[in-house]
Amino acid sequence: MTELKYKRILLKISGEALSGEKGSGIDTDTINEICDRIYKTHELGVEIAIVVGGGNFWRGRSGVGMDRTTADHMGMLATVINSLGLQDALESRGIPVRVQTAIEMKQIAEPYVRRKAVRHLEKKRIVIFACGMGNPYFSTDTAAAQRAAEINAEAILMAKNVDGIYDSDPSKNPNAIKFDKISYQEYLNKGLSAIDSTAASFCKDNSIPMLVFGLDNPDNIIRAVKGEEIGTTIY
Ligand code: UDP
Incomplete structure (x- = not known):
């Protein structure tokens, strides 16, 4: 346990990170690879809550x-598909998992109850928060920030398809420069958009650090909880 920097984390996985080379839907090899690393992180004794995008x-x-509201409802339902896929892949590795949804669908998963979620974490169950905030006009980045605050996570691990925060879009600008560290204030002042500004502003106000990294190397999740500096730290 002494090697761990973070003992309770909120892991945000973008939907795209689950699609691998396919670019859409769920790629079985990719979700299995990610879940192998989540398994190893869990084995280290880290309490893990997950928010997945759609x-x-x-x-x-x-x-x-x-x-827009209808489109957002569809997006929130997409996060449920991903949450159930993650639940299945993690449970097949022997980890107890509970999915909690921000919009009730009791036949499929538990409704979100903060106290229950914290209890699950204390019992070393992984909790997956589905449906984002349960409200349209929000993103799962903001849901990750808000849930992290509620469960007292020490950090948000933001696993993306890009390996950190750049000063411009690296897929469009080959000269884009990556930040090792950046404050939320600077991030907001520069008008960067890799993480949405509502989430950045919330984390700034509530002093929640965010580690942004790519899943090109799936070991990055373990490296991050051990305190290795990978990707970009937003503070
Ligand atoms: N969404 C929403 N409210 C939330 C979270 C998500 O309405 O609190 C909807 C929104 O339409 C969003 C979609 O769900 O585009 C999928 O979430 P997101 O775009 O954050 O997924 P990611 O980009 O991380 O895969």
Whole structure:
């Protein structure tokens, strides 16, 4: 345990990170690889809560030419598909998992109850928070920030398809420069958008550090909880 920097984390996995090379949906090899690393992190004694996105199926906030609230409801349902996929892959490795949804669907998962979620973590169960905040016009980044605050997570581990925060979009600008560290204030002042500004502002106000890294190396999750500096730290 002494080698751990963080003992309770909120791991945010973007939907796209589950799709691997396919670019959409769930890629079985990719989800298995990620869950192998989550398993190893759990074995170290880390209490893990997960928020997963839905962008590999549907992203209402991208403007899809339909009523925004309906589009966002569809996006939240997409996070449930990913949550159940993660639950299954983690349980097949012998880890007890509970999915809690911000919108009730009791036949499928528990409704979100903070005290129950914390109890699950104390009992070394992994808790997956589905449906984001349960409200349209929000993102799962913001849900990750808000849930991290509620469960007193020491850090948010933001696992993305990009290996950190850049001063411009690295997929469009080959000269984009990556930050090792950046304050939330500077992040907001520069108008960066890799993490949405609502989430950044919430983490700033509540002093929650965020470690942003890529899953190109799935060991990054373990490296991050041990305190290795990978990707970008936002503080
Ligand atoms: N969403 C929402 N409220 C929330 C979280 C998510 O309405 O609190 C919807 C929104 O349409 C969003 C979609 O769910 O585009 C998927 O979430 P997100 O885009 O954050 O997924 P990611 O990009 O991380 O895969």
